[in-house]
């Protein structure tokens with residue numbers, strides 16, 4: 242009886258420990274994002290520049306880096322209007338739509354979904 246109790250207690254202890262050690266893997270995305278920032282997920286403009294095609298399209302906007310590859314076909318303008326900004330610093334373009342008009346709050350919310358990193362200055 243004591244032996245069984247001892248085995249159960251030991252097994253529970255290690256299971257609990259394992260659970261704590263790997264718990265952040267099971268956290269939902271909203272919780273994982275700040276963890277990624279805390280761990281320093283930074284990309285430089287040089288790295289952004291390597292993703293400059295429509296199929297592989299990163300942009301730096303307001304200090305954050307976005308992978309917009311899957312969003313491009315959904316953008317409600319002529320494809321060229323947004324494609325030319327792939328691989329570039331595009332804060333001004335996003336802020337003005339290149340015609341002195343701001344994007345909507347809905348656009349801002351969509352943009353946030355594509356964030357992959359924070360922009361590193363150098």
Ligand code: HEM
Nearest residue numbers: 317318322323326331334335338339342344345348351352
């Ligand atoms: C960075 C370069 C970009 C440029 C030059 C650009 C330009 C434009 C233009 C010309 C329009 C259509 C005309 C208009 O509504 O005034 C438009 C609409 C829109 N764009 Fe962009 N866009 C850019 C990036 C983005 C990104 C990254 C997103 C979101 C992930 C986005 C989301 C939208 C949405 C949702 C609309 C519909 C109108 C609105 O909600 O503001 N755009 N954009």
